[in-house]
Amino acid sequence: xxxxxxxxxxxxxxxxxxxxxxxxxxxxxxxxxxxxxxxxxxxxxxxxxxxxxxxxxxxxxxxxxxxxxxxxxxxxxxxxxxxxxxxxxxxxxxxxxxxxxxxxxxxxxxxxxxxxxxxxxxxxxxxxxxxxxxxxxxxxxxxxxxxxxxxxxxxxxxxxxxxxxxxxxxxxxxxxxxxxxxxxxxxxxxxxxxxxxxxxxxxxxxxxxxxxxxxxxxxxxxxxxxxxxxxxxxxxxxxxxxxxxxxxxxxxxxxxxxxxxxxxxxxxxxxxxxxxxx
Amino acid sequence: xxxxxxxxxxxxxxxxxxxxxxxxxxxxxxxxxxxxxxxxxxxxxxxxxxxxxxxxxxxxxxxxxxxxxxxxxxxxxxxxxxxxxxxxxxxxxxxxxxxxxxxxxxxxxxxxxxxxxxxxxxxxxxxxxxxxxxxxxxxxxxxxxxxxxxxxxxxxxxxxxxxxxxxxxxxxxxxxxxxxxxxxxxxxxxxxxxxxxxxxxxxxxxxxxxxxxxxxxxxxxxxxxxxxxxxxxxxxxxxxxxxxxxxxxxxxxxxxxxxxxxxxxxxxxxxxxxxx
Numbered sequence: 001x002x003x004x005x006x007x008x009x010x011x012x013x014x015x016x017x018x019x020x021x022x023x024x025x026x027x028x029x030x031x032x033x034x035x036x037x038x039x040x041x042x043x044x045x046x047x048x049x050x051x052x053x054x055x056x057x058x059x060x061x062x063x064x065x066x067x068x069x070x071x072x073x074x075x076x077x078x079x080x081x082x083x084x085x086x087x088x089x090x091x092x093x094x095x096x097x098x099x100x101x102x103x104x105x106x107x108x109x110x111x112x113x114x115x116x117x118x119x120x121x122x123x124x125x126x127x128x129x130x131x132x133x134x135x136x137x138x139x140x141x142x143x144x145x146x147x148x149x150x151x152x153x154x155x156x157x158x159x160x161x162x163x164x165x166x167x168x169x170x171x172x173x174x175x176x177x178x179x180x181x182x183x184x185x186x187x188x189x190x191x192x193x194x195x196x197x198x199x200x201x202x203x204x205x206x207x208x209x210x211x212x213x214x215x216x217x218x219x220x221x222x223x224x225x226x227x228x229x230x231x232x233x234x235x236x237x238x239x240x241x242x243x244x245x246x247x248x249x250x251x252x253x254x255x256x257x258x259x260x261x262x263x264x265x266x267x268x269x270x271x272x273x274x275x276x277x278x
Numbered sequence: 279x280x281x282x283x284x285x286x287x288x289x290x291x292x293x294x295x296x297x298x299x300x301x302x303x304x305x306x307x308x309x310x311x312x313x314x315x316x317x318x319x320x321x322x323x324x325x326x327x328x329x330x331x332x333x334x335x336x337x338x339x340x341x342x343x344x345x346x347x348x349x350x351x352x353x354x355x356x357x358x359x360x361x362x363x364x365x366x367x368x369x370x371x372x373x374x375x376x377x378x379x380x381x382x383x384x385x386x387x388x389x390x391x392x393x394x395x396x397x398x399x400x401x402x403x404x405x406x407x408x409x410x411x412x413x414x415x416x417x418x419x420x421x422x423x424x425x426x427x428x429x430x431x432x433x434x435x436x437x438x439x440x441x442x443x444x445x446x447x448x449x450x451x452x453x454x455x456x457x458x459x460x461x462x463x464x465x466x467x468x469x470x471x472x473x474x475x476x477x478x479x480x481x482x483x484x485x486x487x488x489x490x491x492x493x494x495x496x497x498x499x500x501x502x503x504x505x506x507x508x509x510x511x512x513x514x515x516x517x518x519x520x521x522x523x524x525x526x527x528x529x530x531x532x533x534x535x536x537x538x539x540x541x542x543x544x545x546x547x548x549x550x551x552x553x554x
Contacts, residue, residue, distance in 0.1 A: 005371035008430060013393050016404035023403065076299055079292035087293075093538035094300055097307070100537030100544065102488035104505040105526045108512070109310050112519055120309065123324045153302070161545040185288050203549055214397030217490045221509060235399040235491070242403050243495055255400035266395035270388045273435075273550050 017259060023252030041253035050229060051254065054237040061148055061233060062212040068152040069208055070201070073159025078189055080160065081167040092161070099157045107221025110150040111137060114222075137223050140230040147222050147231055151215065159204050166197035199272070206269040213265065214258075234258060314524040321519045336520035337528075346525060349507040356418050356503060357486035360425035365479050367426075368433030369441075369471065373463060375434075376441045377449075391550070393431045398491040409496055416498040424492050429482040432550070436481065439551040440474025441467065480540050481547030487533060504529045 027037035045051060076095075080088055098106065113119045114135045122132045136146035170193060178188045194201070216235035219225060225232035225240070232240075238258070242251035313321050315332035340346050405424055406415070414420030444467055452462040468475075490505040497506065508529060511522035537544055 005367045005430060005434060008367065008426060009389075009393065013389075013401075013427065015408065016401035019404035019407065020400070076295065079295040082289060082292040083296065087296075091296060091300065092541055094303060096537050096541045096544060097534050098303060099548070100484060100533050101530045102490065102505050102508075102533070104488075104490050104508050105530050108508060108517075108522060108526055109306050111512070111517070112313070112523070113306060113309060118322045118324070118519060120324065120326060153306070157303075158545070158548060161541075162549055165545065207549065210395050214395075214399070216397070216399060217505075220490070220494075221512075235397055238397075238399045239402075239491075239495075242399075242406075248403055248407075251403050255403065258397050258400040262395045262397060262400070263392050266392045267388075269395070270391045273391065 017256075020252040020255040020259070023248050024250075024256055026249045026252075028247060028249040037249060041250050044250060045253050045257060050232075051234075051237065053229065054232045054234050057144055057231070058213065058215070058233045061144060061151075061215065062209055064145070064148045065151045065155070065212050066205060066208045068148070069155045069159045070205060072152065072156045073163050073204065074194075076156070076160045077163035077167055078193075080164050088164075095157045095160055097157070098154045101154070103154060103217035104221045106154050107147075107150060107218045110146075110153070111135075111222050114146060137231075138227055140227055143223050143227060143231040147219055150222060151212070151218055154218070155208060155211075159208070162200050162204050163197060166200035167193060170196050199275075202272055203269075206265070206272065210262065210265050210269065213262065310523045311527060313519055314527050316520065318518075318520055336524035339521045340525045340528075343521065344507065344510075344525075346507070346528075349502050349504050350528075352418055352501055353487060353504045356422045356425060356501070357483050359418075360422040360429055360486050361479050361482040363422075364426050364429035364433040364482050365437075365475055368430055368437050368478065369468075369475060371430075371434045372437035372441050373467060375438055377446070391431060391435065394428060398428075402491065402495050405492070406495055415496060416500045418501045421493060421496055421501055421503070424496060425486045425489065428489075429486065432485070432547070433478050433482055435550055436478045436547055437471065437474055440471050440477075444470045477540070477543035477547060480536065480543055484533060484536070484544070 024041050025037060025039070027035045027040060080091065083091075113121050114137045116122050116132065116135045116138070119135065122135065125132055136142045174192055174196075175188060178192045183191070214235055215233055216239070219231055219233055219236050220239075223231045225236040229237075234254075235258075238251060238254050241247050241254060309326075312326070312328075314336050315334070316327065316330060317333060317335065320327050320330055409415040409417075409420045409424075412420070414423070448470075449462045449466050452466050453459060457465065488505065489503075493503045493506045494509075497503065504525075508522070508526055511517050511525070
């Protein structure tokens, strides 16, 4: 009975990896047949500034979005945990909305909000003081951070709901004890509750890290990697190499590299999930 | 300051934090909804026009200028067919894992999870090549097939958690009464796992409905799904905000309703069962 699943997964997962591997050793030209290229694509990868720039950008994006999501998630989950059950039942269905939406829709809405002619963000910033000529998404120095804000908006609910579930399942005994001993609200949260929800904390950090690593949709919807290459993440660059430059050999080498990193990142997560599930 | 007053202040500031957050969630959505009901001139007005006669012109334009119903059907068909296949195969695989093996096969599960973690772009060229060779490029069948690859690992993993909770004894009792294993699975395990199957299906539907990277590169005009269609409003000459927001709203409304109803399952599914 495991048969069909293993077969499907084998066919559909082993095949891409092997195909990528095969392509990565070939030089694909736009005209003429592909030639054997040895390790050329891999040496190219190591000397490709654009690739390393996009790797660096993705790294920064991962750090900022994961940190933002986790910190906001913690603060909001703690606040919700204090509220009444009735209050939560009204609020949670609203909180969940952003994470259920397609990142494409979220990206397009924010492109609208950021727009320099019709969007409210530049308008209200302008009222407060500095006049802005361009959308935050259209400036080389701010584009990636403007996208990071969108990503944090979309995924904070995820952190909130996971942390809240963790907080709600805590035994009330130690919390009472801390309060009676005179701990402050924040002290109790930081020293007693946080260590007790560390599994939830690690699950959120790992899952968000992996998803940020492969971020594509929201960047495509807001900036498409632009202006220039200012917000070009690894996935966006790979998309360009493969489907705009049609350099399948080089794309293969890049894909192998990304699959390797994702597998390394997924290892601790798989271990943790296995523990959490048993 | 009395401790009661202090806890009262803490409670109030907690509620204020939540209220501000709810505004941050709802304002962008309200902005989109209002824009979809405005004329082109009204959309461009700042400060925002709050009192206006709503018009459905943008919605009419979506249906007049595009094949919206077809893209909608494409999304529905691809999402449901890949979900049904994934949940069925996933159920069988999860059942086999739980009942037919003495100890948990960690290697296989790790592999299943890793598949979920690989960036879609890193497997797109191989899939593109496969679909072109098999003549499945730009077909709903081809796209649904690819969606099974990311739905099946999740479905298997999630269903595992549900099936593990079904006591073995119920099934064994049926089998000593003369039921075959297959019959016992159908008559006993399947109904008991029904909530799990349903919850898993919701997750698979949501992920397929929102999927973009594969749909963008593996479909042309024929099998185009809604997220890809939405990006088509973003042209070189700018975006026509009215129809864009109108169609975006039609794409997310079903999802938002589902999410609000199935909120608990959603979190469970998206954390791979790490939250109970």
